[in-house]
Every structure is written in structure tokens, then in C-alpha cells.
Amino acid sequence: MTNELKLIEDYNIPIVKIETDTNYWLVRTNSGEYFQDFFLENFVGINWNEFNNPDDFIPLNKEYTTNQIAKKYTSNKQPGHTFSHIKRFFHEIKIGDIVMIPSEDSKHIAFGKVTSDVYITEVSQTEIDEGACPYKKRRSVEWIKSVDRRKLDPYLYKMMNSHLTISNANDYADSIDRTLYSFYYKGDKAHLVLDVNQSKNIPLVDLLDALQTPLDLVELIHNPYYPEKTYRKKDLDAKIRVQSQGIIEFVSSGGAFSLVVLLGLGIVGLAGGKFKFNASKEKVEGELSTEGLLEKIFKLRDQTNKKDKQKEEIDELQGKFDRAKANLKIETPKELDSYFSEKQGTETLDD
Incomplete structure (x- = not known):
């Protein structure tokens, strides 16, 4: 897990380490x-x-x-x-x-x-x-x-x-x-916990969106420390406990430790509006955090038509998760919310 830990250290990612002998x-x-x-x-x-x-x-x-x-x-x-x-x-x-x-x-x-x-x-x-x-x-x-x-x-x-x-x-x-903790790792597994605070009946469509959006996001994630690595949905386990108020928990599986780390950053960054694409084919304008970390996580594919499609995919997922977050009163990890708020800056990056 050397590169996974290096990612956490280099970007000072606020994920809690729990010792396995606790x-x-x-x-x-x-x-x-x-x-x-x-x-x-x-x-x-x-x-x-x-x-x-x-x-x-x-x-x-x-x-x-x-x-x-x-x-x-x-x-x-x-x-x-x-x-x-x-x-x-x-x-x-x-x-x-x-x-x-x-x-x-x-x-x-x-x-x-x-x-x-x-x-x-x-x-x-x-x-x-x-x-x-x-x-x-x-x-x-x-x-x-x-x-x-x-x-x-x-x-x-x-x-x-x-x-x-x-x-x-x-x-x-x-x-x-x-x-x-809502964002932590223990041994070779990383965990991302989303609190669902809706106390009334939970619409099934919103619950499905809250589960499916992170899964769809998985295949768009790029690990800057493993440039050739691709992630698959089956690299992620999901646990759900929602009687009214409850949790949705994502856990890395199959050694994909860094996937949950990157997914947590991606979900909070996108849902918080910290990363936006404009309509320009020449430029990608992003409200970036941690010196472009989100840009590195969602690295655009090389071909222009693929880039446009990826922008559309990310915009669609962002909107879908935002709606689920609002309707289910989902609370993302406070540490990550603060992380992006403190680090937020604005840059314009070349395609």
C-alpha cells in the first residue's frame, strides 16, 4: 500500500487510520x-x-x-x-x-x-x-x-x-x-460512510441513485499514482442500513484500497460544486482544490469526443447525486467537507 499511503501523505487527505490491533x-x-x-x-x-x-x-x-x-x-x-x-x-x-x-x-x-x-x-x-x-x-x-x-x-x-x-x-x-468515523482505513481496507438523515419514508429512486452514482463514478476515477490502473464496480463493496435514518457504507475490496480514498474525494468534491466543466472544447475550467487533485482524479481522456462524453457523464452523475443528497439528507464526511472548503481555489487548465 506504499503508493496509497503516499497519496494520503502528499495531499494531506484527512482519512483516519485505525490500528488493526485496536x-x-x-x-x-x-x-x-x-x-x-x-x-x-x-x-x-x-x-x-x-x-x-x-x-x-x-x-x-x-x-x-x-x-x-x-x-x-x-x-x-x-x-x-x-x-x-x-x-x-x-x-x-x-x-x-x-x-x-x-x-x-x-x-x-x-x-x-x-x-x-x-x-x-x-x-x-x-x-x-x-x-x-x-x-x-x-x-x-x-x-x-x-x-x-x-x-x-x-x-x-x-x-x-x-x-x-x-x-x-x-x-x-x-x-x-x-x-x-466516516472516512477511515484499517489494515488494507478503506471505508467511506454517508449518513442518511431523512426521518420520513425514503423514496426508492433516491436511494438507488445514492447507491448507483458512486458505483458509476468508479469507472471514471483515475489514480495519479497508478496511471495505468483502471477500477471496476466490483472493486467496491456497499453496505446499507437505512430504516429511516441510517448509513450507506462503501468499502474497498480486492486490494483496491485507494479506490475508496479517491471516491470519497470525488463524491464530496463533485457534490460540493468544487469541480465544474464548461462548454469549451479547448479549456476545462475547474474550481479546484488541493492544487488540482480533483482534476487528477477525473483525468480527461485524450480524444476530444471522449472528453466531451466524460464531461457529460460527470455532470449527469453530479446532478443525480446532488438530488439524492438533498432528498435523503445525506451528510458526507465533515472532514472532507472542511478539507475542500479550506483548500478551494480556482484554476483554468488546458485540455
């Missing part, structure tokens, strides 16, 4: 009581304050520590589970992992990235009496996003039914990734 965790907040503490003070934590030595929670010491937990918390009927939760917090969660925390009744779910190892903090009795979270074992978190449960990916509902203190959520990694 783990995902659901951390409970005592039925939402400490959600605000976690969120506003940028940490997650767990209880059992008398056990703060990570060395006690290695497999070699499991039997001894479990017995100590049972002695300390006589009402605890499952000290082995407590050992497992504390061990997980100390030794399994790592910097860079994603955690999610639910508010009261799981009305909101906050997602964040772990930024520290475990640290022990002291909380005064006065602070506890005033309602502060008493948990001493904590990890710092950089919160990324908070999502209303009603807008949560349905695949995550089942995860929310877990009432364990800490649950591994790796089985839900795909759903969490596309909840957090």
Missing part, C-alpha cells in the same frame, strides 16, 4: 451515576479500591488474590469475576484502545480513546459525599463522540445489554468504527 471495551458507569464524571473529567475507572496493585492481578497470583477479595467483600458471591474485571482493567486494556460508556438508562453512549496506563488517584470523603466518583483506579480517555441511543447503530444494541463492569466489544468493532 481493542474495544464497554465500561459501565454504575448505572449512569458516574457518566458525567467520566466524560467531563476525561477518564474511566473501576471500583474495589482496596486492590490497587497490578502485580496482584497476574495469573500466578489469581488464587491468592481471589481469596483476598472474598475476605474483603464478604457479600461478593463471585470474587473470581471481580479478579477478572480488575485484571482486564490493569493488563488487557491498552493505550489506543476504544472505550464506550453508557449514561443513565443508556440514553447516550460516549466513545473515546484510552490515552494512559492505569493511575491511582485519591478522592477525599468530602468529594465523595458531594457525589464525586470514588473510584481510585483510572485511565485517561480522549472522548471522540457522544451518540444518542436512538441514533446508535442497531448492531450495538445487543452490546448495551451486557451488565458486566467491563466487557470486551471486539465483536462489534466494525459497527463502532463506522459510528466514530
Whole structure:
């Protein structure tokens, strides 16, 4: 993927990289009581304050520590589970992992990235009496996003039914990734997520246009780093989840990593009116971004008649997607919208 990454680096394309070894965790907040503490003070934590030595929670010491937990918390009927939760917090969660925390009744779910190892903090009795979270074992978190449960990916509902203190959520990694980011890559796959915000009945023709336009656009895309490469529709996988509000997700397949990167730039650039053809056969006037990146993505074919046809194809696709975007209230990745807005310039290029 050397050239794909070079494309991203050379043009400073705002696509998020998710490490393949990222783990995902659901951390409970005592039925939402400490959600605000976690969120506003940028940490997650767990209880059992008398056990703060990570060395006690290695497999070699499991039997001894479990017995100590049972002695300390006589009402605890499952000290082995407590050992497992504390061990997980100390030794399994790592910097860079994603955690999610639910508010009261799981009305909101906050997602964040772990930024520290475990640290022990002291909380005064006065602070506890005033309602502060008493948990001493904590990890710092950089919160990324908070999502209303009603807008949560349905695949995550089942995860929310877990009432364990800490649950591994790796089985839900795909759903969490596309909840957090709209334009990202992980391993050798790139993802482009379009949010559909229409809450009323969705016209089938608009939904079909929203799916078909990017597929038709694929065969017009040119990769400046692979001049001889051509893309086909089957290089792109599409996933759809549209009950009313939902998503349309495009994923690269067959090693066509750069296709989704270029497609994201193409869709947002064209739909945002950043690239326009005039009627002239001698000149192509474009409102270009990133020093002509869109011009390079939609490189015009050499023969004049082919150029004219390509201009017509792109104009038609642009109009079709614009209508679908408006009718379905499609939201394209904010990072790309900002990218084009910040980089926009005007040039006139020779055919």
C-alpha cells in the first residue's frame, strides 16, 4: 500500500487510520451515576479500591488474590469475576484502545480513546459525599463522540445489554468504527460512510441513485499514482442500513484500497460544486482544490469526443447525486467537507 499511503501523505487527505490491533471495551458507569464524571473529567475507572496493585492481578497470583477479595467483600458471591474485571482493567486494556460508556438508562453512549496506563488517584470523603466518583483506579480517555441511543447503530444494541463492569466489544468493532468515523482505513481496507438523515419514508429512486452514482463514478476515477490502473464496480463493496435514518457504507475490496480514498474525494468534491466543466472544447475550467487533485482524479481522456462524453457523464452523475443528497439528507464526511472548503481555489487548465 506504499503508493496509497503516499497519496494520503502528499495531499494531506484527512482519512483516519485505525490500528488493526485496536481493542474495544464497554465500561459501565454504575448505572449512569458516574457518566458525567467520566466524560467531563476525561477518564474511566473501576471500583474495589482496596486492590490497587497490578502485580496482584497476574495469573500466578489469581488464587491468592481471589481469596483476598472474598475476605474483603464478604457479600461478593463471585470474587473470581471481580479478579477478572480488575485484571482486564490493569493488563488487557491498552493505550489506543476504544472505550464506550453508557449514561443513565443508556440514553447516550460516549466513545473515546484510552490515552494512559492505569493511575491511582485519591478522592477525599468530602468529594465523595458531594457525589464525586470514588473510584481510585483510572485511565485517561480522549472522548471522540457522544451518540444518542436512538441514533446508535442497531448492531450495538445487543452490546448495551451486557451488565458486566467491563466487557470486551471486539465483536462489534466494525459497527463502532463506522459510528466514530466516516472516512477511515484499517489494515488494507478503506471505508467511506454517508449518513442518511431523512426521518420520513425514503423514496426508492433516491436511494438507488445514492447507491448507483458512486458505483458509476468508479469507472471514471483515475489514480495519479497508478496511471495505468483502471477500477471496476466490483472493486467496491456497499453496505446499507437505512430504516429511516441510517448509513450507506462503501468499502474497498480486492486490494483496491485507494479506490475508496479517491471516491470519497470525488463524491464530496463533485457534490460540493468544487469541480465544474464548461462548454469549451479547448479549456476545462475547474474550481479546484488541493492544487488540482480533483482534476487528477477525473483525468480527461485524450480524444476530444471522449472528453466531451466524460464531461457529460460527470455532470449527469453530479446532478443525480446532488438530488439524492438533498432528498435523503445525506451528510458526507465533515472532514472532507472542511478539507475542500479550506483548500478551494480556482484554476483554468488546458485540455
